[in-house]
Amino acid sequence: MQPDLPDIPALQRLRTRSPLVHCMTNDVVQTFTANVLLALGASPAMVIDAGEAPEFAAIADALLINVGTLTETRAQAMRGAIEHAVAANKPWTLDPVAVGALSLRTRFCQQILSLQPAVIRGNASEILALAGVNSGGRGVDATDTADSALPGARTLARQSCAIVVVTGEVDYVTDGERTCSVPGGDPLMTRVVGTGCALSAVVAACTTLPGDRLENVATACGVMKRAGAEAASQSAGPGSFVAAFIDALWREGRA
Amino acid sequence: MQPDLPDIPALQRLRTRSPLVHCMTNDVVQTFTANVLLALGASPAMVIDAGEAPEFAAIADALLINVGTLTETRAQAMRGAIEHAVAANKPWTLDPVAVGALSLRTRFCQQILSLQPAVIRGNASEILALAGVNSGGRGVDATDTADSALPGARTLARQSCAIVVVTGEVDYVTDGERTCSVPGGDPLMTRVVGTGCALSAVVAACTTLPGDRLENVATACGVMKRAGAEAASQSAGPGSFVAAFIDALWREGRA
Amino acid sequence: MQPDLPDIPALQRLRTRSPLVHCMTNDVVQTFTANVLLALGASPAMVIDAGEAPEFAAIADALLINVGTLTETRAQAMRGAIEHAVAANKPWTLDPVAVGALSLRTRFCQQILSLQPAVIRGNASEILALAGVNSGGRGVDATDTADSALPGARTLARQSCAIVVVTGEVDYVTDGERTCSVPGGDPLMTRVVGTGCALSAVVAACTTLPGDRLENVATACGVMKRAGAEAASQSAGPGSFVAAFIDALWREGRA
Numbered sequence: 001m002q003p004d005l006p007d008i009p010a011l012q013r014l015r016t017r018s019p020l021v022h023c024m025t026n027d028v029v030q031t032f033t034a035n036v037l038l039a040l041g042a043s044p045a046m047v048i049d050a051g052e053a054p055e056f057a058a059i060a061d062a063l064l065i066n067v068g069t070l071t072e073t074r075a076q077a078m079r080g081a082i083e084h085a086v087a088a089n090k091p092w093t094l095d096p097v098a099v100g101a102l103s104l105r106t107r108f109c110q111q112i113l114s115l116q117p118a119v120i121r122g123n124a125s126e127i128l129a130l131a132g133v134n135s136g137g138r139g140v141d142a143t144d145t146a147d148s149a150l151p152g153a154r155t156l157a158r159q160s161c162a163i164v165v166v167t168g169e170v171d172y173v174t175d176g177e178r179t180c181s182v183p184g185g186d187p188l189m190t191r192v193v194g195t196g197c198a199l200s201a202v203v204a205a206c207t208t209l210p211g212d213r214l215e216n217v218a219t220a221c222g223v224m225k226r227a228g229a230e231a232a233s234q235s236a237g238p239g240s241f242v243a244a245f246i247d248a249l250w251r252e253g254r255a
Numbered sequence: 256m257q258p259d260l261p262d263i264p265a266l267q268r269l270r271t272r273s274p275l276v277h278c279m280t281n282d283v284v285q286t287f288t289a290n291v292l293l294a295l296g297a298s299p300a301m302v303i304d305a306g307e308a309p310e311f312a313a314i315a316d317a318l319l320i321n322v323g324t325l326t327e328t329r330a331q332a333m334r335g336a337i338e339h340a341v342a343a344n345k346p347w348t349l350d351p352v353a354v355g356a357l358s359l360r361t362r363f364c365q366q367i368l369s370l371q372p373a374v375i376r377g378n379a380s381e382i383l384a385l386a387g388v389n390s391g392g393r394g395v396d397a398t399d400t401a402d403s404a405l406p407g408a409r410t411l412a413r414q415s416c417a418i419v420v421v422t423g424e425v426d427y428v429t430d431g432e433r434t435c436s437v438p439g440g441d442p443l444m445t446r447v448v449g450t451g452c453a454l455s456a457v458v459a460a461c462t463t464l465p466g467d468r469l470e471n472v473a474t475a476c477g478v479m480k481r482a483g484a485e486a487a488s489q490s491a492g493p494g495s496f497v498a499a500f501i502d503a504l505w506r507e508g509r510a
Numbered sequence: 511m512q513p514d515l516p517d518i519p520a521l522q523r524l525r526t527r528s529p530l531v532h533c534m535t536n537d538v539v540q541t542f543t544a545n546v547l548l549a550l551g552a553s554p555a556m557v558i559d560a561g562e563a564p565e566f567a568a569i570a571d572a573l574l575i576n577v578g579t580l581t582e583t584r585a586q587a588m589r590g591a592i593e594h595a596v597a598a599n600k601p602w603t604l605d606p607v608a609v610g611a612l613s614l615r616t617r618f619c620q621q622i623l624s625l626q627p628a629v630i631r632g633n634a635s636e637i638l639a640l641a642g643v644n645s646g647g648r649g650v651d652a653t654d655t656a657d658s659a660l661p662g663a664r665t666l667a668r669q670s671c672a673i674v675v676v677t678g679e680v681d682y683v684t685d686g687e688r689t690c691s692v693p694g695g696d697p698l699m700t701r702v703v704g705t706g707c708a709l710s711a712v713v714a715a716c717t718t719l720p721g722d723r724l725e726n727v728a729t730a731c732g733v734m735k736r737a738g739a740e741a742a743s744q745s746a747g748p749g750s751f752v753a754a755f756i757d758a759l760w761r762e763g764r765a
Contacts, residue, residue, distance in 0.1 A: 239501025494756025
């Protein structure tokens with residue numbers, strides 16, 4: 001396993017390219033997700049209508065699908081967006097929030113797995129559920145450790161031909177053969193809503209970078225963990241953490 | 256009337272149990288609500304699909320219904336969630352935002368009143384409207400005082416067999432017989448969106464605690480008022496208030 | 511062209527009147543929009559159901575229509591709200607996010623242009639698209655300068671009988687005859703989601719003020735630019751900017 005160090009040139013490239021990231025994400029994390037992407041120099045846009053989302057997926061540089069507040073209507077719009085992204089050769093990233101615990105999202109995630117996601121990013125329970133291993137997840141929080149999910153993640157990566165990210169105290173990034181581990185971060189990150197969802201958006205942004213995708217995705221994990229640790233050291237609690245985290249991201253990848 | 260003091264053991268229990276609170280709330284306050292619950296050690300999850308919401312309501316420890324941005328589709332999902340929560344013996348809390356002023360939510364709130372809410376939390380105009388007393392409410396802001404709504408609150412509590420909370424400069428918590436008053440807070444809390452809605456979520460979390468529910472609900476009111484006063488004393492305005500408020504909640508109930 | 515200075519009496523009047531602003535806006539900016547309006551003393555309310563929105567539009571003092579996350583369902587609710595606002599002689603403001611780039615919102619904006627908006631606020635690409643001039647917009651970010659859009663803005667103002675605001679490094683406010691320019695602000699404002707959308711909400715609030723509407727709208731632009739510059743000077747990045755910006759607005763228009 002290769003330890004990952006945040007790759008400054010990758011972050012500089014992100015700022016230079018400013019990829020347009022089409023975020024179809026849950027209701028709870030939209031503002032935070034947009035501000036995280038903006039702080040890193042990417043350009044977020046949320047387009048959700050079943051007619052417009054496919055149009056926009058073909059225009060944007062990358063697509064994020066997060067099923068946190070999935071509905072039947074949104075599932076239909078997401079499916080259209082994925083199909084158009086794939087047809088236009090644009091990478092899409094899946095965040096399978098609480099998959100395995102609830103029926104609509106479980107069916108939906110299983111269906112779209114065949115549509116060639118570039119990356120799948122989840123916690124241990126979500127990755128195990130997608131890999132077909134039973135899990136004790138009871139909602140959005142993992143009840144398994146990232147370590148224990150690594151074999152399942154490798155299997156899922158090989159099955160789906162995607163890079164799989166399992167996040168936890170250590171993040172693991174694997175394509176089924178190679179695996180990077182990304183330590184760091186801070187427990188305070190789990191007491192603020194949306195840090196995982198925002199990571200998935202940053203991962204989506206990094207799928208647009210040239211070079212080795214596994215390394216680019218590990219860079220996304222590394223920058224979030226580094227900014228999280230820095231922000232936690234400057235914060236009196238999860239309230240002040242949010243601003244400090246965005247400010248820390250703002251400083252990443254600058255000359 | 257019994258003056259209420261924030262009950263530290265109740266807050267410690269909240270952190271220990273970390274109840275899973277299913278929040279079906281309005282579009283405007285989702286992030287803030289989630290972060291308030293996380294700061295107090297509870298575990299928020301927003302699940303909104305008409306198929307998934309009932310499933311999840313039976314899994315979660317408590318349910319919050321907030322009608323601030325109600326639609327017909329959401330009303331249907333909420334009704335299913337309430338029915339499954341009740342069947343699974345999980346308490347649900349109603350925040351009847353702007354009831355009385357608009358037709359869909361007024362009809363909906365009157366219908367679900369019969370489904371045994373554990374707690375109803377509203378401002379004076381909302382509680383008076385639910386109690387069948389005419390009110391001059393013109394939207395989300397109260398045009399009546401909490402004092403003046405207390406008789407109506409007691410009537411509503413007896414009719415619905417729920418604990419009723421009327422919030423204002425002083426919060427009143429009543430089961431129709433006993434009434435607690437909770438003074439404190441700061442006017443700045445009314446210049447930040449979502450403090451009332453987030454209180455309802457904290458109330459929902461506190462319905463999962465053992466012991467006297469009236470006291471537990473008053474504790475929820477007390478902790479929010481105390482954190483609000485502390486945050487206001489440290490803030491230059493409503494912008495810095497938000498972070499200071501979450502940080503103050505973060506410190507509550509710690510040994 | 512008349513340079514604009516923030517008009518303190520107008521802001522004081524905003525605090526005194528506390529207009530109720532019905533915001534039908536996109537999913538990403540709801541919290542920020544509400545907190546911006548609250549900081550300036552206005553009263554925001556988001557009501558979105560196709561049944562309730564028309565009811566509420568007639569009750570509220572002003573209506574904001576922002577098509578950032580438009581869906582067919584929301585378009586229907588918005589059209590009903592606009593018709594009831596117009597019938598009740600309440601001004602409505604249009605924020606045509608990404609118009610020209612996507613089909614549903616382009617059709618919708620062209621349709622509602624005939625329903626007498628009081629103000630249209632967009633970036634250069636959006637205003638040019640609405641004016642029927644081809645634009646290179648690829649989403650939410652302008653690819654044209656405000657300067658270059660000014661002739662189109664004047665044409666659009668005359669065609670629609672609305673005041674048109676083109677925002678950029680300098681904001682221009684025109685009724686087709688008179689034009690105000692509003693310099694100031696800070697580039698950091700473009701790295702936080704929702705500053706443009708929130709300006710449209712403040713513009714909507716200012717349409718309720720007595721006096722010259724062109725001047726009142728220019729005041730809205732001026733106060734946002736001034737608060738943005740002040741907040742940027744106090745911030746370590748876009749994270750701390752948000753709180754500083756709301757706090758700066760909180761100080762505006764106080765005696």
